[in-house]
Amino acid sequence: MSTEDNIAIEIIGVSKVFGEGATATKALDSVYLTVYDREFVSLIGPSGCGKTTLLNIVAGVEEPTQGRVLVGSSSHRLGHVSYMPQKDLLLPWRTALDNSILGLELKGVDKKTARRRAQELFRLAGLEGFEDVLPSKLSGGMRQRVAFIRTICCEGRAMLLDEPFASLDALTRVDMQNWLMRVWDEIKIPTLLVTHDIEEAIWLSDRVVVFTPRPGRILEVLDVPFGRPRTLEMKLTEEFLAIKREIMESLGEGSKVKAQVN
């Protein structure tokens, strides 16, 4: 991955300070990261180190205090990136299918075309037959899948996922990771995933980016040497466990950095 034309997201020296003076909070400090086409990258780091802030900046919802972000070589990000925030935010009065087409509708796509497009993804998501069901009648995993369909329906240049499985129980979570893996292998849209789950980060990603405590800086970027499709057995290999150990050690180092600063 060395040619410039396959860069999907370029984060160039991004810093972010919220507020001013004595009450200012520095959330991010000089972050540089490039995500390439067909690449899945996870961001992992202590709570409050600025991961969501970074996704908001990449999505164009927030502006950096310093630095800039390019998506497909353009600084216009809002509407060009598909973003799945932490909460699924499904509208309770809309059916699953109509929730999934919200982004398309906002883009001006007519309802019939939008529904047809989303329906194909319902099949891929194993949600066929649940199109007309209201969110309150869906399980947590199903709701996440609907939210995920809404995200990929937007057809952004890249996809941002903020802890999409955080609210799920451990078993559903593994099911959903499996599911995301299979769907992603079909679409291969460049993706940035925020997670607190080290195994999830390694198993889904081509690279894992480890952050320091706030203000978030990149501590380490690890390449995951496994090809795709991936299997659950990979999680038990020495190679996998070695990466896991390295990330755990990095996060421990991060805490030490924090202790020195405080």
Ligand SMILES: Nc1ncnc2c1ncn2[C@@H]1O[C@H](COP(=O)(O)OP(=O)(O)OP(=O)(O)O)[C@@H](O)[C@H]1O
């Ligand atoms: N709009 C805002 N105004 C003021 N401070 C903010 C704002 N948004 C975030 N912060 C602060 O910036 C820091 C980084 O927050 P952020 O939510 O990006 O961290 P995070 O790494 O995503 O945390 P978590 O892992 O707990 O979700 C935190 O100290 C947070 O309180």
